[in-house]
Amino acid sequence: MKLVSKNFDKESEGHVVLIPEEPEDMWHAYNLISKGDSVRSTTIRKVQTESSTGSSTSNRVRTTLTITVENIDFDTQACMLRLKG
Template sequence: MKLLHKDIEKDNAGQVTLVPEEAEDMWHTYNLLQVGDSLRASTIRKVQTESTTGSVGSSRVRTTLTLCVEAIDFDSQACQLRVKGTNIVENHYP
């Protein structure tokens, strides 16, 4: 895992920016995250748009979500980290 940025206070509050390089890095991230932490990640969302004529179209867009972590789950078979939480920063796509 690559550490891009670290800003830790004396009371252990702060932020870090990590980039996973291997599948096993998700396991390490799972052990670092706690309920109540904020997590920012890039994701792809399907966005539906309606034109003035009433036709509906959809497209996939990349957006960034910032979540307040409510639950964390790690799938060891797929090396995937699943995080449940509410979005705390407004973005352009609902």
């Protein structure tokens, strides 16, 4: 896992920017993230627009999502981290 930046104050509050490089890194992220933390990530969404003539076009849009974690789950088979918030 690549540590991009970190910033902590004396009350043990702060933020960390991490980039997972291997599937095992998701396990480490699972152990670092807890309920109440804010997690930000980028994703690509497909947006479909329909014109007045009825034709539709679709575009891919990069979006940044930020959630406050309510529940965290780790799938050991797929090495996938699931966050609910």
